[in-house]
Amino acid sequence: MPLPTPVLLAPVGVLSIAHPEAEVAVARAAKNLRVPQIVSTVSSKTIEEIGEVLGDHPHWFQLYWGRNNDFTRSIISRAEKAGYSAIVVTLDTRLFAWRERDIKNAYLPFLYNEGLANYLTDPVFLAEVGDPSKDKMQTMMHFANCFSNPSSTWEDLSVIRKCTKLPVIVKGIQHADDAKRAIDNGADGIVVSNHGGRQLDGAIGAIDTLAGIADEVGSKTTVLFDSGIRRGADVFKAMALGAKAVLLGRPYAYGLALGGEQGVTEVVANLLADIDLTLGLAGCTSWKEVSKERLHIVS
Numbered sequence: 001m002p003l004p005t006p007v008l009l010a011p012v013g014v015l016s017i018a019h020p021e022a023e024v025a026v027a028r029a030a031k032n033l034r035v036p037q038i039v040s041t042v043s044s045k046t047i048e049e050i051g052e053v054l055g056d057h058p059h060w061f062q063l064y065w066g067r068n069n070d071f072t073r074s075i076i077s078r079a080e081k082a083g084y085s086a087i088v089v090t091l092d093t094r095l096f097a098w099r100e101r102d103i104k105n106a107y108l109p110f111l112y113n114e115g116l117a118n119y120l121t122d123p124v125f126l127a128e129v130g131d132p133s134k135d136k137m138q139t140m141m142h143f144a145n146c147f148s149n150p151s152s153t154w155e156d157l158s159v160i161r162k163c164t165k166l167p168v169i170v171k172g173i174q175h176a177d178d179a180k181r182a183i184d185n186g187a188d189g190i191v192v193s194n195h196g197g198r199q200l201d202g203a204i205g206a207i208d209t210l211a212g213i214a215d216e217v218g219s220k221t222t223v224l225f226d227s228g229i230r231r232g233a234d235v236f237k238a239m240a241l242g243a244k245a246v247l248l249g250r251p252y253a254y255g256l257a258l259g260g261e262q263g264v265t266e267v268v269a270n271l272l273a274d275i276d277l278t279l280g281l282a283g284c285t286s287w288k289e290v291s292k293e294r295l296h297i298v299s
């Protein structure tokens with residue numbers, strides 16, 4: 001699928017903690033700038049509300065894949081109906097990392113049912129939980145059971161493969177062997193990512209894994225990249241090392257916190273301008289001319 005820009009907005013959950021308009025403000029900015037948006041399962045607004053703003057503009061749905069296959073089928077079908085054109089399955093967050101600051105502050109927005117918009121509007125979830133407003137803690141516990149499944153295997157990807165005709169992209173790949181397993185089990189693309197270094201302490205930097213993975217599987221699948229994209233030069237390097245496009249995460253969330261839709265627009269528009277200049281300054285007129293030979297790799 002051709003994309004209007006080499007940048008997509010990464011799925012960032014619970015954006016109401018940054019701004020009350022959350023993913024809807026991001027959607028308005030994304031559409032105006034023609035940057036595709038990937039919406040998280042744990043968004044603060046529903047996939048339908050966000051999809052309505054985005055209309056025909058490209059948007060993908062990121063799936064946190066839990067134990068309840070009926071919920072998985074239900075939410076994928078809602079995403080399809082709301083015009084999402086790919087399913088991004090995140091595999092590196094099946095357990096939350098040891099995050100000292102969150103533990104110290106007893107910080108977990110889900111405790112207050114923040115970020116549960118898609119669960120609290122889902123017929124399968126509601127049939128199981130009853131009236132969610134009665135007991136927020138019980139709703140949160142039910143969500144926690146539904147949210148992820150640490151025991152799922154590569155073969156289980158077939159569950160997702162079977163319930164949608166949309167392209168399935170696996171996010172959180174850090175090794176060529178896993179990239180091959182993802183493809184063997186039906187993935188149409190991968191996102192090389194270490195979740196911005198927020199999951200496995202001591203994990204290899206995502207950019208250091210990119211070339212090896214792209215060399216192995218880049219001819220068979222679409223390779224995307226995130227974690228640490230901040231400037232035009234970061235995008236150029238990732239594209240030269242084999243990515244077909246990159247995802248931007250925290251920078252747009254910071255823009256949202258500071259200025260809502262306008263804040264997201266400023267951050268992303270500045271990055272797009274920086275990318276154009278970097279491409280020109282590197283002597284290229286299109287991404288087709290960008291390859292590893294353009295880089296001086298220092299080992």
Ligand SMILES: Cc1cc2nc3c(=O)[nH]c(=O)nc-3n(C[C@H](O)[C@H](O)[C@H](O)COP(=O)(O)O)c2cc1C
Nearest residue numbers: 010011012013040090195196226227228248249250
């Ligand atoms: C606050 C926060 C929430 C996130 N939520 C999600 C999420 O819901 N789904 C997901 O796949 N990744 C999530 N991510 C990971 C991002 O999609 C991305 O992989 C990561 O932030 C690295 O990109 P960056 O360095 O540009 O931020 C989250 C990251 C942050 C910082």
